[in-house]
Amino acid sequence: MASNTDKKGLLALRVSQLDSSELDNEILQIIKAQLSNVFKFLKSDFLPRFEPELNTIIRLLIWKYSVLSNDATLGQQMLNLKYRNASNFSPLHTRQRWLFGAVLVGLKWVQERSTELSALTRETAFSWVIGFLNMAEKLLKVASLVNFLIFLRNGKYQFLFERLLGIRATFTKPQSVRQVSFEFMTRELLWHGFSEFLFFVLPLINYRRIQNFFQKKLHTPSSSNPSSRSLNMYKECAICGEWPTMPREVGCAHVFCYYCIKSNMMADSTYSCPSCSYKPNGMKSIQQVTVEIS
Secondary structure, rough: OHHHHHHHHHHHHHHHHHHHHHHHHHHHHHHHHHHHHHHOOOOOOOOOHHHHHHHHHHHHHHHOOOHHHHHOOOHHHOEEEEEEOOOOOOOOOHHHHHHHHHHHHHHHHHHHHHHHHHHHHHHOOOOOHHHHHOOOOOOOOHHHHHHHHHHHHHOOOOHHHHHHHHHEEEEOEEEOOOOOOOOOHHHHHHHHHHHHHHHHHHHOOOHHHHHHHHHHOOOOOOOOOOOOOHHHHHHHOOOOOOOOOOEEEOOOOOOOHHHHHHHHHOOOOOOOOOOOOOOOHHHOOEEEEOEEEE
């Protein structure tokens, strides 16, 4: 029999119990998907017709190799959990294992076949049984909801059948006191503060002015006399190097795209031509390019 300290260490967390049930559902769905692939070449109505029976066989096999053998579902085994008696944390009795299987396998089959069973017994003396089962199913859903709300509060019995059978999900070994590390949180806060600082600073930096400054320092100025403009200058924007879109000039020999010269002059009031260092006289100096044919 476990001591009080060991019992406290064996208590399963709510999140662990919820995760184990989700894993059980995912395992069942994966097996059903594989089974569907096996029967996909048979008649199209075969699998839907016998789906409740196939699901029952799957649940029976899962129960046999999980709760019946190890006192734990497959999801619980992945998370280092197992079922124990709620009173003294002893292993499950054989009766509890078989009742667990009856709930997991038998009641699920009755629930999935309830519509067909109701149709078969509608005109017989057993029709009242189906009516009773339908009423019991509705009451069971209400009771399961109430039980789950209680579980969220005290974390003891996730499912109603666990409360009725007197079993509880526990850790396989007593858990030691968890050491909380703030290293990850500190690193996240540091990078979050740094990113917030960058988001505040970056819009204040005029990148175009910095780029234009270095361009003037690195390029050797060429002639700025408009009369020395060659035919090739009409084919290349002095800023982007592409064919000028809506070509414009600012008083020097070079040609620009309208967007290139307009955006640069709006970003940098001291902007000058990157090729000849000619400084235009404000936005009014941006003029449409005229080609003089002699």
